Amino acid sequence: MTHPTPARLLVVDDEPDLRTLYELTLLREGYEIDSAGSVAEALAHLQAGSYGAVITDMRLPDGSGLALLRWLEQAGRTEKALVITAFGSAENAVEALKAGAYDYLTKPVDLRQFRLVVGSALGRVAPAPTPVPATAAAKAGTAPATALRLVGESPAIRAVRSLIDKVGRSMAPVLVQGESGTGKELVARAIHDHGARAGQSFIAVNCGAIPENLLEAEFFGYRKGAFTGANEDREGFFQAADGGTLFLDEIGDLPLAMQSKLLRVIQERSVRPVGATAETPINVRILSATHKDLSAEVAAGRFRQDLFYRLNVIQIRVPPLRERLEDLGLISARVLARIAQDAGVSPTPRLAPGALQTLSRYAFPGNVRELENLLHRALALSGGEWIEAGDLGLPDALLDDGRSESQFAAFEVPVVAAAVADGVSLPEELPADLARYLDEVERVILLRALELHRFNRTAAAASLGLSLRQIRYRMARLAISAGDS
Structure with missing residues (x-):
């Protein structure tokens, strides 16, 4: 009978006592360990061989743990990076996640959490699927094939796909921003499908669809007898997503009291069901989405700033159609x-x-x-x-940026007049296809305005009495790119 080769890990910390503690903890888990006390020593190990994961402190005598993350990225290495930061240093954690860290831990390190995060990075944490709460607000299951590829070849959607590829492999929280109906859940599913958790549960929760008095029970579960009607133990969304991904759609709709409880769960990586006396550790990646401007919600006091920072490590904006x-x-x-x-x-x-x-x-x-x-x-x-x-x-009233047909005609008359003044000759005979003809006239004027203002769209739009959004819309409709002449 053959046994799998134990994973090799590199532990980087300049404090000998802490380094020894991490080594002993991981050795008991069956890993092979190399250790280093500086960036230079760690790089020497990395250049000599490969590892399953690199666990590094942020502050090292000859530099930052971020230097190791950048080296791994530039070298195209596959090691997962776990970063240990000082307690309360959220800025460092965010910077590490943006630099490509799989996850982070804060000092003093909880060894139970330490083992859980390392196991997750190496794919050793794979709990059996948990029954999903029977509620219309939650949806789970394997993403369809279309979730792996967002349709379109525009620069905007290509940028979204590129970000999905980058963030899929990490544990970094992602906030998906976009108007209603743009496909925010599709983006979240694609992130899940592109990561190491693709084979685990994807639980989607519409935060605005759950009555406020049921939020805690639905999110964290409850124990039999916790309240009237609690006739059996029931697990919540976090337990159902254990080992996988929890997608919190319309996160901006959560009331402040629930925001506080959610923040604690994210920080502690454990939940306490309603009516329970002990907390249960959970291993969940959080993705969230909203159509609201959360920065404005924070300024208005409707959304917690500390929760916003936790959720908004990486933001993906889904463009409107x-x-x-x-x-x-x-x-x-x-x-x-x-x-x-x-x-x-x-x-x-x-x-x-x-x-x-x-x-x-x-x-x-x-x-x-x-x-x-x-x-x-x-x-x-x-x-x-x-x-x-x-x-x-x-209806005609809804076409062309919200103008009615009569409004559209009223707009096109000055456009045609301007075209004549701009040197565009009108035919003596009426055009057989008026819409196509007017499109070509408008195209000539837009190109002329863009050339006059060196393709500064804001200035060109202002010269024509249009907003930047309107000129972008018209350029897209008429297939005008910045390089046209």
Whole structure:
């Protein structure tokens, strides 16, 4: 019978007593240990061989533990880095996580927690799946294949995918910021799927969907007899996510009292169910999301600043659909394929060019979720291979950045007049495709304004009486990039 080779760990600390304590603790867990007392000594070990993980103090005689993290990153090494910081030094912890640390511990180190974090980094902590609380506010399960890849090739969505790849491998808390319907949960699932916890539970909780008086019981569980109706022991969201990821959607909706309890759980890495006398250790990665500006909520006293700092180590902003209209065709095709499959419709209907043009003139306040609803209805109404503009059911008043057709016409008249003044000649005969013609006129004017202001979009927008958001929208709709001439 063969036994797996024990993992080799590198422990870096300049205090001999602490270094010995860490070594003895890890040796009892079956690991092989090398140790170092400085950055230089640690680098010599790393250059001589590889390790499963590097455990380093932040403050070392010849530099910072961050230097080791940067070396590992630049060398393309696979070692997980665990950083030990002074108690209360949240800034150091945040800096370490941003530099690529898998997790961090604060002094004085709790040895039980120390063993748990090391085991998690090496993939040795893999508890059996826990029954999920039967509540409509929580959703769990294996992410579908589409969660592994966010649809679109726009620069904005590419940047999101790049961040997901970077943060997936760490334990750093991530705050996903974005408007309703942009796909914040999809981003959270992708982060989970890209990390070492991909095979464990992903528990999604809508914080705004749980009555305030049930929050503590739902999050931390309860014991039989803890309150009226507690007829049996029940585990909460944290226990259900043990070993995996807990996604707290709409975190900004949590009341202040619950924010305080959540902060303590994150700091102590343990929960105490309602009615219990002892705490239970938990190993959970926290991802959160909100459509609110949490900085403003902190300033208004509605959100705890210390909790905000804990959750906002790394922020991923999910762009609204109106900022990536170049992805509209790809997203629509993917959504239509899924809807058609669910409905048993074959072949999958496609968007006619006019329908796609109509969609591109809409601001989508509900983002991708609203697009899905529109396509659901359009598929039902089309009854054919092609979905036409009329099948979308979008009133003219909602098109083109919220202007009605009469408002749109009123806007286009001065645009045409400006085009004439700008040297653009109008044809003697009426154009056969007015929308395309006006688009080309608008494109000429926008390009001229951008060139005059050296492609400073803010200045170009101001010269045309537009906001920066409006000129971005129009540039995306007309496929104008900064390098066009």
